[in-house]
Amino acid sequence: MAGLDEHGDEGRPAGRRSRLLKTAGLTLAALLVLGAGAAGWVYWQLDDNITGVDINSALGDDRPPRALVTPSAGASASPLPSGALNILVLGSDSRDGAENRELGGGEGGSARSDTAMVVHLDAGRTAATVVSIPRDTLVTRPSCPLESGGESAETYGAMFNSAYTVGGPVCAVKTVETLTGVRMDHYLEIDFSGFADLVDALGGVTVTTEEDIDDDQSHLRLDAGTHHLDGEQALGLVRTRHGIGDGSDLGRIELQHTLVKALLERISALGLLTDVARLYDVADAVTGSLTTDTGLDSLGELIELGRSLHGLSADDVTTVTMPVVPAPSDRNRVVADEPEAGELWESLR
Structure with missing residues (x-):
């Protein structure tokens, strides 16, 4: 040739x-x-x-029972988890770091649970219920183990969000389990800067508000209508309470539910698995400010949880608030409205 x-x-x-x-x-x-x-x-x-906290060891056996998991017929040797699951998700107003302080975390002192949601995944992971617990709820805060040793005293009529301040994630979980009678299988916590970074990594999020928002404390001003928010604005939205409705925590929770649905829609629309650069940015934003129980404190365990939810869309998620009524002792606080609250928690066991 x-x-x-x-x-x-x-x-x-x-x-x-x-x-x-x-x-x-x-x-x-x-x-x-x-x-x-x-x-x-x-x-x-x-x-x-990822920061892990060994909640199971700290609380021992004095807890509500785990949900029974019935293996599905014909399951493969190593299937993705598909059983019902309850996860306590907290947003904390941590004072750690300059970025958190700039975003409203405050100066000095301990962090509080600014937002609390119990996420219930149905068996099969095809539907979910997100139940918000108002932070102004008066509860019985149980005796909790302390990092410094010893235990805190049981307290009646305590503010719900004080549990985190007193005993961190362990006391937050124990207080929720005491209030609900529902075992928290996992714990997830993200702080102000982590939440803002997550939204920015997703390229922002689009929400529609039904009324004007003007809140000096969250520094958010929006006209009623549809807006594409960056991370700092989205954080302002989930923290807004004084610029809407009667200024109570209940109005703020409605905004949080709107944002939860919007974030789920954004994540679904992006197709993160085919966009490696954005997937890394999102994973870095989430894990950099994430605290979990030791059952979720590795990337592999978080990925497995995420893969088990691949069929879950925003339309499959129901958002509700624990039924409450004004507290007899303080009209600026609320207490669980029984028997409705108990019936809600019973449905998640």
Whole structure:
């Protein structure tokens, strides 16, 4: 064939061709090793971001029973989890770090649970119920183990969000379980800066408000209508209470439910699994400000939970608020409205 001889392709000496092929092979091998190393480094970095708290060991056996899981017939050897699950999700107003303080975390002192939601995943993971607990709810705060040793005293008529201040995630979980009689299988907490970073990593979120918002404390001003919010504005929305309705926590919870649905729609629309760069940004934003129980404190465990929810859409999620009435002792506070509240929690067991 023209241009070819015994020396190799296009007259190139066979030895030189061999050296070039060897060099190319070594280069490819090096790139593969570097790529695998980079992927390992990224996984390690994201995994190392997560803070874990051993809630199960701290609380022991004095807790509501776990939900019974019935294996489905014909399940594969290693199926994704599909049983019912209850997760306590807290948004904390942490004072740690300049960014949190700039976003309204305040100066000094302990963090509080600014937002509290019990997320119930139905068996099969095809539907979910999100139940918000108003932070102004007066509850019985049980005796909780303290990081410094010993235990806090049981307190009647305590503000719900004081549990986190007193005993962190452990006391928050124990207080919710005492209030609801429902076992919290997992715990997730994200702070102000982490939430804002998450929304920014998603490219913002679109919400529709039914009334004008003008709240000096959350620093949010919006006309009624549809808006595309960045992270700081979205954080302002979930913290707004004085600029809407009667200024109570109940109006603020309605805005939070609106944003939950909007975030689910945004995540579904993005197709994160096909956008590696954005997936990394989102994962970095979430894990960098995330505290979980030790059952979810690795990237692998979080990924498995996320994969088990792949069929869940915003339309499959119901958002409600624990039924409450004004507290007899303080009209600015609320207490659980029984028997309605008890019936709601019973449906999640």
